[in-house]
Amino acid sequence: MILRRLRAIDWDDWTVAFDHSRSRALLMREYLRRSALWARHYGAESVWPFFDIAEHIVPCVQLPLDIASDLDAFLRGGIGPNSVERTVTGAVRWTELRRQGRTDLPDLPEPYEPLLLMYERGGGFYVDQAIDLNGVSLPRWGLDTAIAAPPFLTVGPATLDALDSDAKGKVTYFAVVEERFPRERPMGLIRRRAVGREPVTHDEAFSRNLRWEPTDYFDLYALGHNDTDHVEISEIEAAAFIDRVIQKYRQSRSS
Incomplete structure (x- = not known):
């Protein structure tokens, strides 16, 4: 299953990477956070962040011969630098470790899924002074910084697509709030x-049509015509709102 997902990726399509740069950055940050938790637990800080977690849990874990052969052939095709190859190998070996039904693993989040999703949204990355995702660069965090980062848990494809949709320029998010709708569960979202x-400024609200649509909210607010207020929020908080709207829409369609 993992190898099937990996084979379906176009590792050289930079256009896709640029189009998905915002979600890819969030997914990479979430991988760094999760892998840091695993590295700290198993004393693998020296090889973090792009490493094979399974070998620090069970050094002798072996892949079935057919999967090992397929993985070797896949890597020979060329998918990027060593850091990418190590995490791909780690994801395959991790899947095998989980398949064995081990009950001694710590209660930590799945380490590789955010990175696999990032790969599926535009291929790999390069590491130099920063982590280059072909469209955006991230600083090379220290382990403690990664562990302390806010979790990014709303990783559904539709939510990720909404974050990326026409997200050109500098984007700032605002939650529309009032007494009954606090920042944590606002009544609306504007970017x-x-x-x-x-x-040139573009104001857009995430609508019930599950897309960004132009809004005159800020113009009306300046004129005193709105009964609601707004507060600036993070991209992660915006993703949580988008995810709730999408889930509510899907539930209403299925009922």
């Missing part, structure tokens, strides 16, 4: 995009 060197 403001500042595009270009001499920024």
